[in-house]
Amino acid sequence: AQSVAQPEDQVNVAEGNPLTVKCTYSVSGNPYLFWYVQYPNRGLQFLLKYITGDNLVKGSYGFEAEFNKSQTSFHLKKPSALVSDSALYFCAVRDISYNTDKLIFGTGTRLQVFP
């Protein structure tokens, strides 16, 4: 069965410091991986995806993620955190079953950026 794991419930970082939000996956075959962000009382906003190609993926708002096949990881990173980055972050993998767009989500990591 396919799954993603986000081992940290919360990540705290000071503004201006680099941030990393961790995600590992378990998929048979090639994974399609995504990061979404959720602000309070809002839906999910797409940040970035890995489908194929370069292992370093750049996304919205200065975020990037590194796909590591040997470690089955897809960690989200940003060189310099902003207070406005504080939100709930979800890693997801697309179900590889035929004929579906279903996403399987991790449990989410709350990012808190302190001024």
Added chain:
Amino acid sequence: KAGVTQTPRYLIKTRGQQVTLSCSPISGHRSVSWYQQTPGQGLQFLFEYFSETQRNKGNFPGRFSGRQFSNSRSEMNVSTLELGDSALYLCASSFPRDSNYEQYFGPGTRLTVT
């Protein structure tokens, strides 16, 4: 291009009642998926519709049902509401199997069951 819209945004119901939530996908998108978000269970897949047909269903009881109309708009219905159905219900749309593989989410409907 307008995003995914969901109505209503907030809803309060009593146990035993039923509720219908609505989702309008992005214009041109034909696939609509529904997810339930709760603090305890996280984001869980409910069902997925394409061309008015349910093509995938999550592990939820039969009280949860949905449908899709010819204009791709979708509704989900929950009958005989229970306290545990209190959640944020998210709808997502996509152009199925396209090269972007992205799902676009609406703002959600916050359902509170008392």
